[in-house]
Amino acid sequence: MTFPGVAIVGTGRWGERIAAAAQRAGMPLVTCFSRDEARRAAFAERFGCAPAPSLEAALEHPEVRGVLLVSPNDVHEEQTLLCAQRGLHVFVEKPIADTVAAGERMRDACLAAGVTLMVGHSFRRLGAARRVGELIAEGALGQVVLAEANLSLPGAFPPSAWRAHRARNPGGPLMQLGIHHVDTLASWLGAPVGSSGAFKHLAANADIDDVGVVTVEYAGGALASVTGSYVSPKTFSLRLFGTEAVLDYHADFSIWPDAELMDAVTTLTLGGAPVEFAERDMLADELTEFARCIADGVAPETDAEVGIAALRTIREAVDSAACGLESIGRTRPGAPSSIQEINR
Numbered sequence: 001m002t003f004p005g006v007a008i009v010g011t012g013r014w015g016e017r018i019a020a021a022a023q024r025a026g027m028p029l030v031t032c033f034s035r036d037e038a039r040r041a042a043f044a045e046r047f048g049c050a051p052a053p054s055l056e057a058a059l060e061h062p063e064v065r066g067v068l069l070v071s072p073n074d075v076h077e078e079q080t081l082l083c084a085q086r087g088l089h090v091f092v093e094k095p096i097a098d099t100v101a102a103g104e105r106m107r108d109a110c111l112a113a114g115v116t117l118m119v120g121h122s123f124r125r126l127g128a129a130r131r132v133g134e135l136i137a138e139g140a141l142g143q144v145v146l147a148e149a150n151l152s153l154p155g156a157f158p159p160s161a162w163r164a165h166r167a168r169n170p171g172g173p174l175m176q177l178g179i180h181h182v183d184t185l186a187s188w189l190g191a192p193v194g195s196s197g198a199f200k201h202l203a204a205n206a207d208i209d210d211v212g213v214v215t216v217e218y219a220g221g222a223l224a225s226v227t228g229s230y231v232s233p234k235t236f237s238l239r240l241f242g243t244e245a246v247l248d249y250h251a252d253f254s255i256w257p258d259a260e261l262m263d264a265v266t267t268l269t270l271g272g273a274p275v276e277f278a279e280r281d282m283l284a285d286e287l288t289e290f291a292r293c294i295a296d297g298v299a300p301e302t303d304a305e306v307g308i309a310a311l312r313t314i315r316e317a318v319d320s321a322a323c324g325l326e327s328i329g330r331t332r333p334g335a336p337s338s339i340q341e342i343n344r
Contacts, residue, residue: 004294005030005063006091009055009079010070011043014093017257018070018120019047021283024260027291033058055079059086066116066294068287069093072162073169077102084113089294091287093120095179095314096307098168103311107304116293118300119307121183122282127263128249131277132240133188140270141242144189147224149181152235153256157206164206171199171318172209173228181226181238182216183302183310188240190219191309197317203231214317236262245271259283 003026008019011034022029033052034040044051052058059067059082066089069079076097083090090110096119097103110117123129136144152173157164169175174197186192197214204210210230217223229235234253239246252265263279292298 003027003291004065004089005061006066006068007031007033007052007058007061007064008049008068008070009033009058010068010093011036011040012070013257015070016043016046017259018068018093018283018287019043021260021281022068022287023047024281024284025287025291027287028063030063031058031061055082059083059088065089066091066290073098073175074162077106080106080117081109084109084115087113087115089116089118089290091116091118091120091290092307094183094307095119095175095311096304097311098170100308100312100315103304103308107308110304116290116300117304118286118290118293119302119304120286121180121302121306121310122259122286123180124184124187124302125280125282125285126266127278127280128251128266128268129184129187130280131268131275132238132247132249135247135270135275136188136240140245141240141247142244144220144222144240144242146241147185147189147222147238148227148241149178149185149224149238150227150229150235151177151181152227152229152232153177153253154229154231154233157204157208157230159206161206164208166208169208171197171314172212173230174199174212174214174226174317175314177230178212178214178226178228179310179314182214182224182313183306184238185216185218185224185226186306186309189222189224192216192313193219195313195317196320197314199318199321212317214314216313247271247275 005028029049031050031052033055040051067083069092076092080090163169195216199209199212201209214226236251236253238249248269255261260281268275293300
């Protein structure tokens, strides 16, 4: 397959990881853009692409057929619509957008333009995650009835960091981290059908919520507790409780952000016995699939509907916490009586 040329928008730390994954996948990185001129020049030199003087210049480069959006959540919609208007295929990092309505408009614009919209829910692509899906399908756990998952990653939040602001990052670590587990569980247990949550600020050097808990119901009937923290040591864990066996999935997350090493530091056990699996490079894999979507018109595994479902799960949990609604339907005194009321 001949890989199409792409532009990358966003040249921060994760933009560098996506660019490196594109190189591992053999995808030509043609041009890059970010608002910081010095940063994009350094990025362009490192990855052998042309620094674009503007977003429009990057999108209108004659060799560009697809765009990798590695930018803040609240500009995903604007940037995706600009891509769709130019007939460019879009890979957007998770979450798909900052609101469900924005994600739906992105979906509709790309559908109308006949271009791919792929969302970067990469953790479901790990070799260990794929093996868990096979075990569930084979009935090795019996019926999965409950799941526990945690994804935590400490960090500093200077005022310039968009993730440090509550309005731009509602749900804090669950919007940015826990949403990965929400999606991976959906790949095993069926689409999420409802959620509630609780969030709190405890220790971060910003006003953002730095811990959170989301309770999710999946289409297959299982309930899941997905938790996350911005102030605890790096943690990546999942536990599935079936009627026949319990499965544990743990990774030494200290290697992060070296995503290509994840499977090498992961252990799976089923009923206490180790489970073997093939290692995969999740970021290179998803970009290879994006290239096939552009070249051959295939539909992406993590399409707009997948991205919207994961985002809706977190937003519903954030709204339920804001309303004071608990999973058993009670309301704190003085709190709005419904999610609809809080959204008015």
